[in-house]
Amino acid sequence: MEAKKIIVCDTEKCAGCELCEYVCSIFKEKTINWSKSRIRHVRIEPTFDIAIACRKCEEPLCIKACPRDAIEALDDGSVKILKDRCNGCGWCIEACNFGALKLDWDTKSVFACDFCAGEDGPKCVEFCPYDALEFTTLDAVGHEAGKKAFKRIIEELE
């Protein structure tokens, strides 16, 4: 089975520019409207920044919460909203631990990141000026962190 890739944000590099939100809405909605961005920037004052989108949870709480079975899990781990079943009740928004779902004020149905399926990879990752976003697996993230820690230990020993 292919490992799931999600959008990972390096919180040290993320400066809170929110351009990921502009770009997402432009590609997904064909207009500039960051309230419809699938990825969301969160700042915890004074200096903590992260941009977060759907985490492709192993046991998606949003799917469990939906009373109308309007959310489906796809093979790659992302979720698909069945718009004709969704009535915008928002239980999935409450259930998600990461704020990864949003309500579209116009269509009254929810939406979540589809990782720019059908494109060359997520557009937010492509445009992030700080290289803070990466489309990668959690295994790779863990591996990189381990490598970084060991490199530092080796440098200090030398």
Place this chain on the structure above:
Amino acid sequence: MKGYAGKFLRVNMTTGEIKPDTLSEEVARKFLGGYGFVAHTLYNEVPEGTDALDPENVLCLWTGPVAGTPVPVSSKYIMGAKSPATGFIGFGIASGGIGSELKAAGWDGIVITGKADKLKYLYIQNGHAELRDAGYLEGKTTWDTEELIREELSDDEIRVSSIGPAGELLSRLANVTNDRNRQVGRSGIGCVMGSKNLKAIAVRGTGSIEVADLDGLLELCKDLYKRCRGPATEKYRVLGTPANVLVHNRLGCLPTNNFQRGTFDRAEECSGERMLETMVKKVVACPSCPISCDHVNVVKDGPWAGAVASVDYESLELLGPNCGVSDLGAITKANQLCDTLGIDTISAGVTVSWAMEAYEKGYLTKEDTDGLDLRFGNAEAMVEAVRVMCLREGNLGKLIADGAARAAERLGKGAEFAMVNKKLEWGAYSLRSLQTATLGFATSVRGACYLRSGSYQPDVKGTVDRYTLDRSRGKFVFDGENLYAIIDSMIICKFTRGIYKSNDEIASVLRMVTGFDITDEEMIKTGERIHNMAKLFNVRFGASRKDDYPPPRAFDEKMYDDVSDGAVIEREKYDEALSGYYEERRWNEEGIPTIGLLDELGLDATLGVK
């Protein structure tokens, strides 16, 4: 018209009435947005004889056509009014989330008149706008105000611009803060808000923003973002503007001890290099910014442990070396007090340094300073002086709350070392060892700053001899002002000016956003028109040649300094340079625009001269 929302709000604080008004395409084409709209609104709507604190003063907030687009550093807004500090055109430009949010809410701007009977705040949510009770926010800092409004309205994404207690107490130096680290800093806009009983403006927008050529714009933006990470912006990203401290010190143009000297013996201790090493927690960005210049200090130990502030060069310099202070903890604390209690850091630093010189000369006693030993270099005294200034507290606070010029008036002496132009405090650029800068500062329509012209550039690039002036210097100021008027009207951040290959590339951004078929020459002409519009406001309220001079120290005292020893501005050379600037501008010898020029620019020529 694309880019623009095409409408703005009119708010009458006296009656509580709020209604929409249309932004005409003619005004948009002639004045572009931002600064252009402020100049146009104030010239046409502030009645004759209005004082800055009268309810009839017009307070306006404008965005430009690029706000809300992915153009780098475009989430900007400007607030303007007749200034309580200068009596001339007052305004300040800030970034953060307000500019883009207001555009997303469907408004280009807000024009506010009148005065409410009690403290209110304006809440705009898309097409809905109302004045809400702000009694519970009275006396609150700007940071607390933002949090409390978000709590009250159960919405963490609301953007808030607010005044602190200094604005409520009508300090003529009061600023407006949004997104914690960003300020409409100078010329007392916070005071005008306070005079209208307007505590805050809160905005939430979820609409779409349309531009003429989204694909073309995004393609250019992708490249612009890359350029924003390159050498053109390196200085802002790494050390930030505090990098200027050691270099200005090296050049003998670091204002020290109320602009008496140009070098500071403890410059290393408060340098940008030291700040990055010891105090900067992170460098953050404003919405839409790929550069990231916001150096957020968190003081870890010492008497000011816990102080948090975004510290830039001028704040650092004027609260620091200009007060003889090298303690970065104290400087950060004073900066935070200014941002939260609501006073402009530049005016605060130069007012405190005035008080320090007055104290050292014996003009102020310990009774006048409420016991503070207000000598140059006393960090605790500097911080306390800033605090009481913000709160109008005690003898000292009451004396200095409205700036150095008014403090000297109140005291009856010390006017000769109040470092002001048009009664607004001078920025952190040495008078006598950066003389083209001085010409730009003194002729600035807002008073005492380079933001209208970037006039320090020929001095620091070595293009001219910075220790003297001649008739040709006016051209630098003229060219700078016309381009900067466009930057301040689009509105984009001046830190992005270096990423554009040409003026035509900037014009192409305007074309792709608005759909206006504007060339780079037409764009610069528009800048000239906007600048003259702002100047006409000043002329209407009595400005003339007499208001375009630096403070007396520039002429009357030679610098006693390690590097710039003996530097002084020769009065005849300054007059020659000033006349040269007016000539370049096609104004008369009094600095009044000529009728021919005003007709050419399509402006009201009533106040023009032959």
Place this chain on the structure above:
Amino acid sequence: MASGAGVVTVEFFGPFRAFGKGTNVAIGGPVGYEGLLALLSSELGPEFDERARRKNTTLIVNNRIAGRKNLEGLLIEPGDRVAFALLLGGG
């Protein structure tokens, strides 16, 4: 030392502090900008040369800013104080 020889005091600011706070270089007589760069690079490595040649570098000689256009004819004399920094301004 031969007459006409002496020392140039060099200071580093901003990113140039990666090479320390400064150094002294002995010169046999007046040198041009290229000559100075060669002397400094031999001491500090080719990374210094690369950094100095970037477009945003500013050179200060005594109390003058030597703009990019003035570098060609520039002569640095024994006893001069030279500083390397980034292009200035803003606040």
